[in-house]
Amino acid sequence: MQDIPKIDESEITPPQMYFNRRRLMRAGGTVVSVAATASLYRALNPTKLVSLDSKPLLPANVPNVTGQSAGATNPDANGTSTTTGDTSTTQSAGSSTDAAASSTPPTPDELRAKGFLVDDSMTPARYIVNYNNFYEFTTSKEGVASAAAGFKTDGWQFKVSGLVNKPQSFTIDQLHALSPLQERVYRMRCVEGWSMVIPWIGIQLSHLLDAVEPQAGARYVAFETLLDPERMPGQLNPILKWPYVEGLRIDEAMHPLTILATGLYRQLLPPQDGAPVRLVVPWKYGFKGIKSIVGITLTAQEPPTSWNLFAPNEYGFYANVNPDVDHPRWSQATEQRIGEVGRRKTLLFNGYDQQVGELYAGMDLRKNY
Amino acid sequence: MNQVQFYRWLVIINCAVPLVLLSWDAWRGQLGANPASDALHVTGMLSLVCLLLSLTITPLRWWTGWGGWISFRRALGVYAFVYAVIHLGIYVVFDRALSLSSTLMEISSRRFLQIGGLSLLLMVPLAVTSTNAMLRKVGAKRWKQLHRLAYVIAILAVMHYYMLVKSDVRQPLVFAGLLTGLLAVRVHRAYAPTRTPQRV
Numbered sequence: 001m002q003d004i005p006k007i008d009e010s011e012i013t014p015p016q017m018y019f020n021r022r023r024l025m026r027a028g029g030t031v032v033s034v035a036a037t038a039s040l041y042r043a044l045n046p047t048k049l050v051s052l053d054s055k056p057l058l059p060a061n062v063p064n065v066t067g068q069s070a071g072a073t074n075p076d077a078n079g080t081s082t083t084t085g086d087t088s089t090t091q092s093a094g095s096s097t098d099a100a101a102s103s104t105p106p107t108p109d110e111l112r113a114k115g116f117l118v119d120d121s122m123t124p125a126r127y128i129v130n131y132n133n134f135y136e137f138t139t140s141k142e143g144v145a146s147a148a149a150g151f152k153t154d155g156w157q158f159k160v161s162g163l164v165n166k167p168q169s170f171t172i173d174q175l176h177a178l179s180p181l182q183e184r185v186y187r188m189r190c191v192e193g194w195s196m197v198i199p200w201i202g203i204q205l206s207h208l209l210d211a212v213e214p215q216a217g218a219r220y221v222a223f224e225t226l227l228d229p230e231r232m233p234g235q236l237n238p239i240l241k242w243p244y245v246e247g248l249r250i251d252e253a254m255h256p257l258t259i260l261a262t263g264l265y266r267q268l269l270p271p272q273d274g275a276p277v278r279l280v281v282p283w284k285y286g287f288k289g290i291k292s293i294v295g296i297t298l299t300a301q302e303p304p305t306s307w308n309l310f311a312p313n314e315y316g317f318y319a320n321v322n323p324d325v326d327h328p329r330w331s332q333a334t335e336q337r338i339g340e341v342g343r344r345k346t347l348l349f350n351g352y353d354q355q356v357g358e359l360y361a362g363m364d365l366r367k368n369y
Numbered sequence: 370m371n372q373v374q375f376y377r378w379l380v381i382i383n384c385a386v387p388l389v390l391l392s393w394d395a396w397r398g399q400l401g402a403n404p405a406s407d408a409l410h411v412t413g414m415l416s417l418v419c420l421l422l423s424l425t426i427t428p429l430r431w432w433t434g435w436g437g438w439i440s441f442r443r444a445l446g447v448y449a450f451v452y453a454v455i456h457l458g459i460y461v462v463f464d465r466a467l468s469l470s471s472t473l474m475e476i477s478s479r480r481f482l483q484i485g486g487l488s489l490l491l492m493v494p495l496a497v498t499s500t501n502a503m504l505r506k507v508g509a510k511r512w513k514q515l516h517r518l519a520y521v522i523a524i525l526a527v528m529h530y531y532m533l534v535k536s537d538v539r540q541p542l543v544f545a546g547l548l549t550g551l552l553a554v555r556v557h558r559a560y561a562p563t564r565t566p567q568r569v
């Protein structure tokens with residue numbers, strides 16, 4: 001028999017203290033693990049939104065066609081209500097194309113008839129600048145804003161060439177000098193099934209094309225985004241063939257609804273929305289609205305377009321919004337309007353049927369999707 | 370409560386943390402521009418992650434030799450099911466406006482939804498038999514056979530994810546790679562010469 005070593009009474013942990021210590025350890029372990037899980041979740045699902053803080057483009061640069069002092073202003077900036085769809089704030093949307101001929105500014109009804117102004121509530125700026133498809137930066141819609149922050153556009157130029165009499169390069173200032181900037185409140189429908197209403201600032205593409213004098217043989221207009229993987233790190237990944245390219249038929253390009261936008265909510269276009277200049281074609285799916293344009297070429301042949309090259313059976317050249325022609329993998333009948341609960345019905349040509357329907361008269365929209 | 374039981378509770382509590390935060394964000398209107406879509410993505414992702422974690426338990430047990438791992442497996446599997454049910458619920462309520470007919474129409478006409486639906490459907494018998502009482506009732510052997518369905522469920526879930534992505538398939542491919550690894554370990558073990566000498 002071995003001697004059991006004597007332990008002094010005082011060295012033995014009293015049972016209740018032992019259990020207390022274990023309880024404490026467990027409580028501590030629980031708290032630490034929950035905190036770790038919560039931080040991991042938060043890191044992967046951040047809730048921070050950036051705000052639209054680019055320089056104002058109005059009123060200094062934009063003649064106020066209606067003489068109203070208030071245009072569509074960023075409701076987030078002044079902390080007022082987030083829905084500013086009432087027409088009183090958007091009356092300066094657009095100017096008549098022949099502004100010189102008629103000195104009286106167009107009435108809201110005239111603007112509505114042209115499609116320059118819709119009455120739907122405008123999407124709050126904080127959503128427009130935090131929910132973007134811009135694969136040149138990242139494929140995460142929520143991540144574009146931070147990935148594109150700091151994208152420098154100083155000294156930006158884009159070249160207009162091809163079948164034109166006056167090929168030339170334009171700075172953004174030169175573009176602005178071509179014709180008065182206009183405000184257009186357009187619906188924007190993404191091919192993914194969500195939509196926004198955005199007050200763009202820009203000029204009609206037709207005014208730029210007029211300036212370079214298209215030749216008779218020019219039947220299409222091709223667009224190209226900047227190719228610079230150092231500034232656009234998403235281009236390091238061959239998700240699409242870079243640079244992003246898009247195209248329009250010349251009659252689509254000349255349509256008054258088609259604009260080159262350089263601003264939104266009366267502020268300069270922020271990087272995540274396509275700074276410094278992007279295309280906006282409101283009756284087509286959003287991917288036609290090519291961003292950060294460096295080249296515009298007039299051609300005789302239908303130009304290649306990025307999404308069509310990637311998946312020709314899913315994305316056509318026309319990409320007109322059409323509730324009756326589904327994407328092969330999802331329905332296009334309804335859309336999630338950002339800021340609303342529940343989905344709304346998608347409209348043919350995104351609600352611009354009256355303005356653009358005739359461009360496609362006699363065309364099979366199922367075939368030419 | 371012994372130590373393993375305590376760890377199991379830790380797993381159970383921690384798997385609920387994302388759900389609490391997701392609900393909290395939803396309540397405060399902080400799910401961003403497209404809350405329904407965000408919640409759909411988060412719950413789909415959580416379901417898939419829990420599923421893959423449940424499939425790492427057995428290899429972990431082999432490698433570490435610690436039997437305690439096994440007591441986390443059912444909890445992870447049940448969470449995979451719970452998150453998938455919430456995922457479907459969000460789809461029905463917000464994407465299909467609570468219309469059962471439109472949900473069924475849409476699921477039946479889209480291949481990636483059919484596959485996701487099948488994955489969820491196959492989870493049901495596993496969730497139903499996840500209690501101790503059911504395990505005893507079914508019998509350990511048949512229970513084990515039945516729960517091999519988890520492999521099929523995981524493959525279908527990864528396919529569902531891969532097919533819905535527009536062009537950037539890197540993330541679903543990462544999940545496909547992890548799953549392939551988890552399945553390969555099992556195949557390897559099944560066919561590798563046994564380490565213990567065979568009884569004659």
Ligand code: HEM
Pocket residue numbers: 406409410411412413414416417420449453456457460476482485486487488489526529530533
């Ligand atoms: C009837 C059953 C299901 C339906 C109707 C369904 C529906 C959907 C929908 C509509 C999306 C989003 C598609 C998009 O945004 O383009 C989605 C995404 C997803 N689902 Fe499901 N799903 C189902 C079952 C499952 C199951 C069982 C799992 C996993 C175990 C799962 C995992 C995912 C994942 C990982 C995503 C992608 C999340 C992301 O993009 O980050 N789904 N599902």
